[in-house]
Amino acid sequence: MSKKYEVKDLINIGIYTALHFLCIFIVAMIGFIPQTFVFAGIIEGFLGAIPLMIFLTKAKKPGMLTIMGLLLGLITFLMGRPWPCIIIGICAGAVTDLVWGLCAKYKSLKLAPVCCGLMMLWLTGMGLPLYFGYRDSYLASLEEGYGQEYVEIIRSLTPDWMFVGSIVIGVCGGFLGGLFAKRILRKHFEKANMTE
Numbered sequence: 001m002s003k004k005y006e007v008k009d010l011i012n013i014g015i016y017t018a019l020h021f022l023c024i025f026i027v028a029m030i031g032f033i034p035q036t037f038v039f040a041g042i043i044e045g046f047l048g049a050i051p052l053m054i055f056l057t058k059a060k061k062p063g064m065l066t067i068m069g070l071l072l073g074l075i076t077f078l079m080g081r082p083w084p085c086i087i088i089g090i091c092a093g094a095v096t097d098l099v100w101g102l103c104a105k106y107k108s109l110k111l112a113p114v115c116c117g118l119m120m121l122w123l124t125g126m127g128l129p130l131y132f133g134y135r136d137s138y139l140a141s142l143e144e145g146y147g148q149e150y151v152e153i154i155r156s157l158t159p160d161w162m163f164v165g166s167i168v169i170g171v172c173g174g175f176l177g178g179l180f181a182k183r184i185l186r187k188h189f190e191k192a193n194m195t196e
Contacts, residue, residue, distance in 0.1 A: 003061055013064055016055035017071045023047040024123070032146075034153035041123055041166055045173020046180065049116035053181035056115060057192035060106045062097060065119065069093020072122045082134055085125025092121035109189050113178025120174030124167055130154070131163045 027044040031037045059065055073089020096118040104111035129138035143151045182189065 005061060005063075009058075009061060009064060012055065012058045013067050013071070016051050016058070017068045017075075019051035020048050020055070020068070021072060021075055023051060024126075028126070034150050034157070037154055038157045038162065038166065039169065041120075041127075041170040042173035042176075044123060045117070045120040045170045045175075046177035048120065049113070049174045049177025050181045050185075052116050052119055052174070053112055053178055053185060054188065056100065056112050057189060059100060062101050065097040065100060065115075066090060066093040069096070069119070069122055073125055076122070076125045081125055082128055085122075085128055088125040088128070089122040092119055092124075095121070107193060109182060112189075113175050113182060116178030116181075117171040117173075117175035120170040121167065123170040124163075127163070127166050130158045131160055 024044045024047070027040055027047055030043070031040050055068070069089040069092045070086070071089075072093075073086035076085040076089065077083060096115050099111065099118060100106060100115045104115065128134060139151050139155060142154065
């Protein structure tokens with residue numbers, strides 16, 4: 001297997017990054033209901049894992065998941081999130097790349113759901129404005145569009161410790177979504193020679 005990228009590898013990265021992000025973005029819309037805001041991560045992870053599992057059948061070269069993480073971080077940044085989301089995206093992709101390449105040897109169906117969970121770490125960049133130094137200015141900007149009541153509910157649901165909780169929720173959602181995708185797409189994985 002050549003480690004040199006071909007055009008189809010780059011096309012696959014682009015297509016599956018877009019599909020993955022689209023799944024996340026659609027689910028993120030439930031965040032407009034403030035009471036569901038915190039738990040959207042588990043649904044985002046669950047649905048986002050489905051295109052990610054299919055992408056894993058095509059990610060056979062080092063760095064493909066890191067590039068996906070970079071693209072997800074850049075998209076998140078361009079949507080108005082703070083610049084650390086780019087670094088978070090790269091790190092999530094790199095960690096997933098290491099596990100997928102070194103431990104799973106690019107074909108372990110058993111480790112694929114774990115990789116889906118790890119990749120969901122990039123979602124941390126999406127929620128970053130709710131925590132630490134970004135919180136007050138971000139909530140003030142939300143108040144202009146959604147009103148004081150919405151912001152107060154969000155503020156009460158996202159104390160600083162919930163940052164760790166949101167990471168756990170996203171990773172669990174990705175892992176569960178990976179298990180679900182593994183079950184419903186079994187024939188696809190067999191065709192791609194992925195092994196238990």
